[in-house]
Amino acid sequence: TPLGRSRAHKSTIRRSSRPVSSPPTRRKAASRTAPDQTPESEPSSKGKAPSAAAAAAMESVEALVAHIQGLSGSADELAQLHGLLKQADGDALRAHSAGLLPFLSHLHPGAHSLGYLYLLDSFVSSSANLRAHAGGDLLVTVADFLTSCSADQIRMAPDKFLNVCRVLKNEVMQLNAPIRGIAPLRAAVRKIQTSSEQLTPLHAEYLMLCLLAKQYKAGLSVLEDDIFEVDQPKDLFLYCYYGAMIYIGLKKFRKALELLHNAVTAPMSSLNAITVEAYKKYVLVSLIQSGQVPSFPKYTSSTAQRNLKNHTQIYVDLSTCYGTGSYSDLETFIQSNAEAFQTDNNFGLVKQVLSSMYKRNIQRLTQTYLTLSLEDIASSVQLNTPKEAEMHVLRMIEDGEIHATINQKDGMVSFNEDPEQYKSSEMVEHIDSSIQRLMALSKKLTSIDQNISCDHAFLMKVQSGRERARFDYDDFDSVPHKYF
Amino acid sequence: VSAAAAAAVTNGLGGGEQAAAAPVSADQLDVEAYAAQYSGRTRVARLLFIAERCGVEAIQLEALRMAHDEARAREDTVLYLDAVLKINSRLGPRYRHDQAWVDSVNRRAEQRKEKLETELNGYRTNLIKESIRMGYNDIGDFFYAHGHLSEAFKSYIRTRDYCTTSKHIVQMCMHVILVSIELGQFAHVTNYVSKAEQTPDTLDAVIVAKLRAAAGLANLETKKYKLAARKFLETGPELGSNYSEVIAPQDVAVYGALCALASFDRSELKSKVIDNINFRNFLELVPEVRELVNDFYASRYGSCLEHLEKLKPNLLLDIHLREHLGTLYNDIRHKAIIQYTLPFISVDLNTMASAFKSSVSMLEKELAALITENKIQARIDSHNKILYARHADQRNATFQRALQTGNEFERDIKAMLLRANLIKHDFNQKNWL
Numbered sequence: 018t019p020l021g022r023s024r025a026h027k028s029t030i031r032r033s034s035r036p037v038s039s040p041p042t043r044r045k046a047a048s049r050t051a052p053d054q055t056p057e058s059e060p061s062s063k064g065k066a067p068s069a070a071a072a073a074a075m076e077s078v079e080a081l082v083a084h085i086q087g088l089s090g091s092a093d094e095l096a097q098l099h100g101l102l103k104q105a106d107g108d109a110l111r112a113h114s115a116g117l118l119p120f121l122s123h124l125h126p127g128a129h130s131l132g133y134l135y136l137l138d139s140f141v142s143s144s145a146n147l148r149a150h151a152g153g154d155l156l157v158t159v160a161d162f163l164t165s166c167s168a169d170q171i172r173m174a175p176d177k178f179l180n181v182c183r184v185l186k187n188e189v190m191q192l193n194a195p196i197r198g199i200a201p202l203r204a205a206v207r208k209i210q211t212s213s214e215q216l217t218p219l220h221a222e223y224l225m226l227c228l229l230a231k232q233y234k235a236g237l238s239v240l241e242d243d244i245f246e247v248d249q250p251k252d253l254f255l256y257c258y259y260g261a262m263i264y265i266g267l268k269k270f271r272k273a274l275e276l277l278h279n280a281v282t283a284p285m286s287s288l289n290a291i292t293v294e295a296y297k298k299y300v301l302v303s304l305i306q307s308g309q310v311p312s313f314p315k316y317t318s319s320t321a322q323r324n325l326k327n328h329t330q331i332y333v334d335l336s337t338c339y340g341t342g343s344y345s346d347l348e349t350f351i352q353s354n355a356e357a358f359q360t361d362n363n364f365g366l367v368k369q370v371l372s373s374m375y376k377r378n379i380q381r382l383t384q385t386y387l388t389l390s391l392e393d394i395a396s397s398v399q400l401n402t403p404k405e406a407e408m409h410v411l412r413m414i415e416d417g418e419i420h421a422t423i424n425q426k427d428g429m430v431s432f433n434e435d436p437e438q439y440k441s442s443e444m445v446e447h448i449d450s451s452i453q454r455l456m457a458l459s460k461k462l463t464s465i466d467q468n469i470s471c472d473h474a475f476l477m478k479v480q481s482g483r484e485r486a487r488f489d490y491d492d493f494d495s496v497p498h499k500y501f
Numbered sequence: 502v503s504a505a506a507a508a509a510v511t512n513g514l515g516g517g518e519q520a521a522a523a524p525v526s527a528d529q530l531d532v533e534a535y536a537a538q539y540s541g542r543t544r545v546a547r548l549l550f551i552a553e554r555c556g557v558e559a560i561q562l563e564a565l566r567m568a569h570d571e572a573r574a575r576e577d578t579v580l581y582l583d584a585v586l587k588i589n590s591r592l593g594p595r596y597r598h599d600q601a602w603v604d605s606v607n608r609r610a611e612q613r614k615e616k617l618e619t620e621l622n623g624y625r626t627n628l629i630k631e632s633i634r635m636g637y638n639d640i641g642d643f644f645y646a647h648g649h650l651s652e653a654f655k656s657y658i659r660t661r662d663y664c665t666t667s668k669h670i671v672q673m674c675m676h677v678i679l680v681s682i683e684l685g686q687f688a689h690v691t692n693y694v695s696k697a698e699q700t701p702d703t704l705d706a707v708i709v710a711k712l713r714a715a716a717g718l719a720n721l722e723t724k725k726y727k728l729a730a731r732k733f734l735e736t737g738p739e740l741g742s743n744y745s746e747v748i749a750p751q752d753v754a755v756y757g758a759l760c761a762l763a764s765f766d767r768s769e770l771k772s773k774v775i776d777n778i779n780f781r782n783f784l785e786l787v788p789e790v791r792e793l794v795n796d797f798y799a800s801r802y803g804s805c806l807e808h809l810e811k812l813k814p815n816l817l818l819d820i821h822l823r824e825h826l827g828t829l830y831n832d833i834r835h836k837a838i839i840q841y842t843l844p845f846i847s848v849d850l851n852t853m854a855s856a857f858k859s860s861v862s863m864l865e866k867e868l869a870a871l872i873t874e875n876k877i878q879a880r881i882d883s884h885n886k887i888l889y890a891r892h893a894d895q896r897n898a899t900f901q902r903a904l905q906t907g908n909e910f911e912r913d914i915k916a917m918l919l920r921a922n923l924i925k926h927d928f929n930q931k932n933w934l
Contacts, residue, residue: 245918248926279916284923316920385872388884429884439900448900451907458914465918 078136081105082120085132095131099173102135118146118155126162130170133162138177141184156192159185160201168208178209179218186222196230199223206239214245221255228262236263240272254280254291261298265366270306277302281325282317292321293328294361300332301366305373310336331357335370344374344399375400375409376418383419383432391428403428530555530815532563536571541746542645542683543820545571545580550820552587562592569596576606579648610647617643634663641676654680667700671708678715682747690719710740714748718821721756726829727764733757734773738782754783755812756822758790762797763832767840770798802837803856809833838867839876842888850886861886 084101087094117140124133137159140146159181171178182205189198202223209217220239227236240260247253257280264273280295303310313322326333331354338350351358351367358364378398382389391403391410400406410430413419420433437444469475532551536544548568552561565588572581585598621636641656657676664670674697681689694716697704704712717732734757740750761774774780774794784791789808796805809830816822838857842848850868854861868888871877879890 243915245915246922247919250923253923275912275916279919282916282920284920381873385869385881387880387882387889389881390883393883427884432880434894435897437897439897448904451904455907455911458911462914462918465921 077105078117078120082123082132082136085124085129095170095173098131102132102174106135106139121158127165127167130162130166131173134166134171134174134177134181137162138174138181141181156185156188156197159188160197163201163208164204166208171208172211175209178205182219182222186226189226190229195226196232198226199230199232199235202226203235203239212246213242216244216247216252216256218249218252221252221259224256224259224263228259228266231266233263233266236260237267240264250283250285251291253283254289254295258291258295258298261295261302265298265302270302274299274302274306281321282314285318285320288320288324288328293325296321296325297329297332297361297363298366300329300336301363301370304336304339304370305366308373308377309340335367339370339374342374342378344371344378347371347374376413379409379413380419383421386432388429388431391423391430394430530560530818532560532567536564536567538742538749538751539745542575542577542580542648543746545575545577545584546683547820549580549583549587551818554818554823562588566592566596573602575646576610577646577648578603578606578610610643613643614640630663630665634660634665634669637663638672638676641680645680650680650684654684667702670700671697671704675708675711678712679747682715682718685722687719687722690715691723694719706737706739707741707743710737711744711747713737714740714744714753717753717756718748721760721821721825724825724828726760726825726832730757730760730764731773734761734777734780736779736783738779750783751786752819752821754780754787755790755816755819758784758787758794759822759829759833762794763829763836767798770794797833797837800840802841803858805837806834806858835867835871835876838871842868842877842879842890846890848888850881850888853888 081101084098117136121133121136121140124136126133141155141159163182163185182202185201186198189195202219206217206219206223209219223239224236227233236259240263244253244256257276261273261276261280264270264276277295277299280292281299283292285292300310335347335350335354338347341347348371351371355364358367375398379394382394382397391406394410395401395403395406398406398409400409407423407425410419410421410423414421414423420435422431422433423429424431530551532548535551536548539547545568548564548571552564552568555561555564565584569581569584569588569592572578572584581603582598585596588596590597617636617640621633621640624632624636637656637660641653641660644650644653644656654677657673657680660669660673660676664673674693677693678690678697681687681693694712697708697712713732713736717729717736720726720729720732733753736753736757740753742750757780758774761770765773775798784794789812793805793808793812796802796808813826813830816826834857841853841856850861850864854864857864859867865881865883865886868877868879868881872879872881878892879888881888
């Protein structure tokens with residue numbers, strides 16, 4: 018059993034720990050040698066015969082492996098092991114990374130995750146190794162590691178973990194088989210997250226693989242968590258952009274709009290390309306979802322407000338053209354700018370915008386008429402024949418976008434009111450769960466507010482402010498007026 | 502109709518030209534009577550306007566002839582040249598371009614101007630405030646009489662520094678208002694009306710009425726129909742024909758009534774127009790308009806709209822009302838339609854169309870437009886041609902709104918928490934570049 022082994026080795030290590038515990042002197046000898054080696058051995062890269070150096074290094078690696086196996090028990094041991102590994106990380110491991118692969122088989126990815134990670138990381142960091150093992154079992158090894166590693170251990174060395182994942186992603190992309198990377202990366206995301214609300218760089222990578230593999234539903238599991246903590250700005254933009262694209266692929270435009278909105282209104286001091294692309298999609302999805310593009314809310318950064326429209330001029334023109342309500346105008350506009358849309362890879366979305374124009378016009382008719390003949394529908398929505406009008410209305414009824422009945426004998430469509438009576442038990446449950454969710458959110462908000470009120474910096478600011486000016490109640494207007 | 506037209510023709514015209522068969526506008530306009538209501542420059546301007554817009558050649562020439570005579574009598578060369586250009590030698594030798602006369606008038610004008618200016622300079626060196634003021638006033642009057650409006654405006658404005666009593670101020674304001682109206686700068690008109698109304702002394706009732714009428718005119722021209730209606734309705738009957746250099750009392754009645762119909766709701770209409778004793782004096786001058794208002798209030802929309810149509814050609818020739826006539830008429834028609842549908846649960850579109858004297862399909866389109874603008878709460882049953890009033894189900898609407906608010910709240914709060922977190926980590930792109 019691993020534990021038994023570690024106990025046995027602990028004694029040997031304790032014995033030899035004395036020389037190990039004085040690293041500075043050893044370090045000055047410029048080589049990390051194993052305890053049972055003589056201190057006179059020099060660094061392999063500096064003029065010693067390669068074979069001897071290689072042998073020396075191999076032995077050091079062996080010893081390291083032994084350490085790993087021994088010290089992967091409790092948290093203290095892990096800390097110690099971590100120290101050892103950090104020291105080992107450097108010339109020794111990297112120079113002989115090619116030989117590390119067989120050692121991995123001695124280690125168990127689940128129990129010895131930290132050590133395994135270090136070895137694996139230094140192995141995959143060298144592109145020579147990757148090329149040598151391309152397409153082979155390496156992928157399986159890495160995938161296996163990611164799925165079975167222990168979350169606590171790898172959290173001690175997050176950079177290395179991320180590096181390994183990135184390498185996996187690159188390999189998978191090179192092999193043109195993004196789908197192979199999905200399962201391991203999903204596991205990896207869960208493992209490196211400290212809480213389900215945290216955003217990691219892996220999120221964006223994972224979503225990108227899902228997009229490339231067209232496995233949208235796989236992306237959903239990661240997207241469903243709300244993100245509240247972000248460490249790195251770039252992650253957020255990519256996450257929002259890819260996440261929105263997944264939602265668009267699943268035709269969940271409302272959620273896509275939320276993500277794009279976050280990307281566009283995030284605080285930023287200078288514009289980046291991701292935001293520009295996100296804004297283009299934002300315009301298109303807003304048109305599909307609600308028929309108009311909302312103006313920037315006041316918390317949008319001034320950089321975005323000033324510059325975004327300049328970079329996305331044809332999209333702004335598209336939205337004004339859409340606003341006129343004329344299908345033929347929109348069609349000609351799209352045709353004339355087809356190339357631009359194609360280069361942005363937005364042509365599919367643009368076509369959806371075009372077809373949404375009909376839907377919006379027909380929906381407007383439901384507000385005005387109780388019954389309307391198919392010819393009148395066709396003429397007011399600018400369709401060519403009543404047959405086409407019938408097709409459109411039929412499709413909308415099936416999609417649940419309008420409530421109507423078609424009377425083919427008279428060629429009439431009767432528009433009905435929304436039959437939802439808000440009395441069914443499902444509706445009551447829905448309302449109830451919404452209330453619960455909102456109460457939880459509200460509680461979270463209050464707790465954050467309380468935390469900030471106790472924050473030192475905040476109190477200092479309030480104190481200095483109080484000496485200068487009096488506050489009046491408007492400053493503390495916490496609830497936006499639109500909720501009244 | 503043709504008898505009246507013939508009467509109008511023989512009335513003014515000596516040449517006996519036959520009136521053309523009724524075109525769009527003004528086959529009934531009695532040009533002389535119309536012009537008699539006005540005095541001063543506006544008479545000529547209005548005559549020229551009529552000549553320009555009217556389709557009937559007889560009336561055109563009649564108006565031009567009168568404009569020419571008037572301009573010549575006033576020695577206003579600008580208007581004279583304008584009139585002559587438009588006449589284009591159609592009226593015989595007496596009405597041809599008389600450059601000699603123009604030159605002599607201009608020469609005399611120059612002389613007078615020099616004289617006035619030397620006088621003014623004399624006053625200015627003497628620093629007698631009152632004489633300086635009167636000097637500027639005289640120059641202003643001179644310029645105005647000869648059609649140089651912007652110079653007149655500047656001169657009148659200059660008197661402001663030398664006004665000592667509130668009477669002077671009021672006088673200055675009235676002059677400026679007059680010139681501004683002619684220039685079409687209605688912002689100034691509103692400005693100076695309020696200036697005049699703010700003087701500490703109580704004003705003469707006639708002047709008050711004049712100011713109200715001027716204010717109403719300014720509001721009308723700047724498309725503020727509700728305010729215009731209020732001002733016209735507040736104009737006292739003392740106005741009479743005292744302001745004939747700007748506006749006639751019939752005009753006050755017409756403008757006020759039309760603006761009120763287009764913009765007031767029913768209660769205001771009753772209290773401010775129908776029960777307004779002062780305004781009744783004005784309405785008596787234009788019985789058709791009075792009938793119109795009463796018909797509207799009594800829901801006799803058919804006859805109301807008929808009256809409107811009858812008045813339309815003449816009103817199109819009015820210099821102030823022309824651009825606004827379309828909007829006002831549309832508004833009145835829409836108000837009529839909305840008022841018609843208000844008391845009913847269902848309305849048969851055929852009866853409604855006959856009441857409004859239009860076809861069912863046109864009416865349907867109008868109704869659809871009004872429903873989209875949310876002015877009527879109803880739905881159209883196009884198959885059976887019935888309009889059904891639709892009262893929103895409050896309970897469902899409340900549920901919908903509650904759920905929607907909840908969703909919006911959730912979305913906004915989550916976005917806000919995310920942003921707060923970003924700012925907390927000093928989310929500044931300079932850091933990661």
